Amino acid sequence: xAWSFGKAFKSLFSGARVVEQQDWDDLEDTLLQADFGPTVxxxxxxxxxxxxxxxxTLDTDDLRRILGEVLEARLEKFDPTxxxxxxxxxxxxxxxxxxNGVGKTTTIGKLAKFIATxxxxxxxxxxxxxxxxxxxxxxxxxxxxxxxxVRPTVDGQDPAAVAYQTVERAIAEGHDIVIIDTAxxxxxxxxxxxxxxxxxxxxxxxxxxxxxxxxxxATTGQNGLNQAEAFLEQAGVTGLVLTKLDGSARGGxxxxxxxxxxxxxxxxxxxxxxxxxxxxxxxxxVRQLLD
Numbered sequence: 324x325a326w327s328f329g330k331a332f333k334s335l336f337s338g339a340r341v342v343e344q345q346d347w348d349d350l351e352d353t354l355l356q357a358d359f360g361p362t363v364x365x366x367x368x369x370x371x372x373x374x375x376x377x378x379x380t381l382d383t384d385d386l387r388r389i390l391g392e393v394l395e396a397r398l399e400k401f402d403p404t405x406x407x408x409x410x411x412x413x414x415x416x417x418x419x420x421x422x423n424g425v426g427k428t429t430t431i432g433k434l435a436k437f438i439a440t441x442x443x444x445x446x447x448x449x450x451x452x453x454x455x456x457x458x459x460x461x462x463x464x465x466x467x468x469x470x471x472x473v474r475p476t477v478d479g480q481d482p483a484a485v486a487y488q489t490v491e492r493a494i495a496e497g498h499d500i501v502i503i504d505t506a507x508x509x510x511x512x513x514x515x516x517x518x519x520x521x522x523x524x525x526x527x528x529x530x531x532x533x534x535x536x537x538x539x540x541a542t543t544g545q546n547g548l549n550q551a552e553a554f555l556e557q558a559g560v561t562g563l564v565l566t567k568l569d570g571s572a573r574g575g576x577x578x579x580x581x582x583x584x585x586x587x588x589x590x591x592x593x594x595x596x597x598x599x600x601x602x603x604x605x606x607x608x609v610r611q612l613l614d
Contacts, residue, residue, distance in 0.1 A: 328357040328574055328612055332387070342381045347372075350386075357612075358544055359575030363582055367393055391609050397578055398605035401587035405562065405602065406533050407438070407500060413530050414446075414493040416501045420519060420558050421538035422550050423507035426566040428457055430538050430592060431502050432464025433600035434564075437590075443499040445470040448489030450482040450522060451504045461504050467597050471498070482506060482518055483525040490529045516557045523559070534561050536589065541568040541576050548580055555584055562589035564600075574612045577603075 335349045347368065354364040370393045375381050409415040419434070421427040428451070435445045447465050451457040452475045465472035473489040486503050493501045503526070505519055526532055537560040540547050554560055563580060567573075568591045577588050591608075592600045 328353065331356070332613060340383055342375075342383060342386050346383070346386070350390075354575060357575035358541075358573050358579065360545070360579040360583075363397075363575070363578045367397070367578075370396075387613065391613055394578070394609045394612070395605050398581070398608065401581050403562075403587050403589050403603040403605070405589050407443075408533070409443075409499045411497075412494055414490065414498050414501050415533040416490060416503065416526055416530055417534045417536060418503050418505060418519070418522065418526075418532060418558075419536050419538060419564075420505050420554050420560070421507055422547075422554075423454075425507075425538045425540040425543075425547065426592065427507055427538045428460045428504055429464055429595075430564055430566055430590075430600065431461060431504050432468050433592060433597055434536075434590065435465060435470045435502055436468035436597050437600050437602075438500050438502075439468060439470055444497065445500045445502065446473065446489060446493050446496075446498045447471070448473045448486050448501065448503040449475065450485040450489070451506045452478075452480050452482050452485060453506050453508075457504065464597075471496075483521045486522045487525045487529070490526055494529065516553060519558050534589075535559050536562050536564050537586070538564045538566060539580065541565045541573045544573075544576055545579075548583065555586070560584075560586055562587055564588075564590040564592070566592040568593050574608070577608065 331353045351364060351368055371389050374389045407415045419427055419431050431447055435447055439445045447470060449458040449461045449472060458474055462472050473492055475485050489503060490501055506515060523532060535558055537551055537554050539551060563586055565588055581588055588603045590600055591603050
């Protein structure tokens with residue numbers, strides 16, 4: 324059975340009893356095991372201690388409540404709202420970026436379904452033209468999501484041209500949201516960032532870009548964040564999407580990645596199905612983490 328923060332927490336502090344020093348040590352170990360990272364773990368323990376020291380008595384039920392409040396307060400420093408406001412003739416455009424292998428293309432399909440089920444007309448653009456397989460994969464996920472897709476008209480077509488054509492079609496046909504897939508790897512890091520910059524400039528000749536979402540694989544933890552450093556530095560990322568997030572085992576990564584990148588988590592994926600992508604809500608997430 325997979326390790327669970329909630330189960331580990333319950334086993335540490337089952338039943339209301341006075342908190343002892345060993346409990347604090349065990350809590351620290353549990354936070355580290357759940358991918359909170361050393362900095363967030365230390366600051367969380369300090370914050371819980373500060374609140375707990377005000378109380379004349381402290382039992383394990385108090386500790387659980389205080390920890391939940393501290394974790395929620397950390398998350399609420401970031402705004403998880405997707406900025407997808409569109410107007411007639413002006414679709415909201417979302418660029419999706421990330422290194423290959425994090426689930427970027429499948430995430431776009433899930434995001435398209437997530438938005439379409441809320442009554443919006445969605446179209447996706449297959450601008451990762453450096454990988455023919457990515458175009459076919461995106462088309463498959465678009466079909467599952469029930470949304471339109473714009474493919475390259477020729478093999479290896481300029482990604483910016485595909486992005487431009489996608490937005491043009493969205494305007495002509497009255498789509499509300501445009502989601503554009505982008506390359507995750509080129510021969511050089513600078514080449515990749517130059518290509519993303521070109522896509523942004525071309526799209527913004529037609530409409531503003533509403534969001535640039537960076538997809539991260541939660542199971543890779545800090546390594547995944549390091550791999551995505553160039554995107555964070557140069558791509559104008561406005562929100563994070565965490566895939567493969569087991570809320571109980573890897574939940575601490577949400578705290579660590581937001582605090583290190585200073586960019587909010589806006590969506591989380593916890594499964595392989597088309598409907599397994601949800602918006603991020605701090606209160607709900609913390610409750611799931613501790614239960």
